[in-house]
Amino acid sequence: MAKNCQCHSQISEELLSQIDKIIESSLDQPGNLIQVLHRAQELVGYLPREVQIRVAEGLNIPLANVYGVVSFYSFFNVHPKGKHKINVCAGTACYVKGAKQLLENIQEQLDVKPGGTTQDGQFSLGMVRCVGACGLGPVVTVDEDVHAQVHPGKIPSILSKYSKEQQ
Numbered sequence: 001m002a003k004n005c006q007c008h009s010q011i012s013e014e015l016l017s018q019i020d021k022i023i024e025s026s027l028d029q030p031g032n033l034i035q036v037l038h039r040a041q042e043l044v045g046y047l048p049r050e051v052q053i054r055v056a057e058g059l060n061i062p063l064a065n066v067y068g069v070v071s072f073y074s075f076f077n078v079h080p081k082g083k084h085k086i087n088v089c090a091g092t093a094c095y096v097k098g099a100k101q102l103l104e105n106i107q108e109q110l111d112v113k114p115g116g117t118t119q120d121g122q123f124s125l126g127m128v129r130c131v132g133a134c135g136l137g138p139v140v141t142v143d144e145d146v147h148a149q150v151h152p153g154k155i156p157s158i159l160s161k162y163s164k165e166q167q
């Protein structure tokens, strides 16, 4: 199997060879692309182009097919995620209670857009569907924690709590 040049590789050879093993173990399974991508993402943390190329070569399918699946499903990430994942609830109840302004405020404070990760790799910002705490909106989740009735003034103390955890 021809391998692309790894001169500027972000992914170690060891991880790439583990991806090769995942691919090899799935070769006899029809519809294996999504499963291989899931396992590769578990291993690497995200699916950079380099990994997508490896999967396409290993499964002997066009890179465009792999990219099409990766970009279609929101659970696949093409960029590394931050240490902490911040999500603002995009459900209707939270929206009417100011979730949009909250998101804009967090974007400003972290200098990152939804779907992005801060320069220091500490925070990724995103949106989630209703988390089932509508009466407590607007809701922001950070990793597994749910923060209720969040207003812009609360954001600095929430962020600093997680920033401190990194030290």
Ligand code: FES
Binding pocket: 089, 090, 091, 092, 093, 094, 095, 129, 130, 131, 132, 133, 134, 135, 137, 139
């Ligand atoms: S709409 Fe935000 S928790 Fe339900």
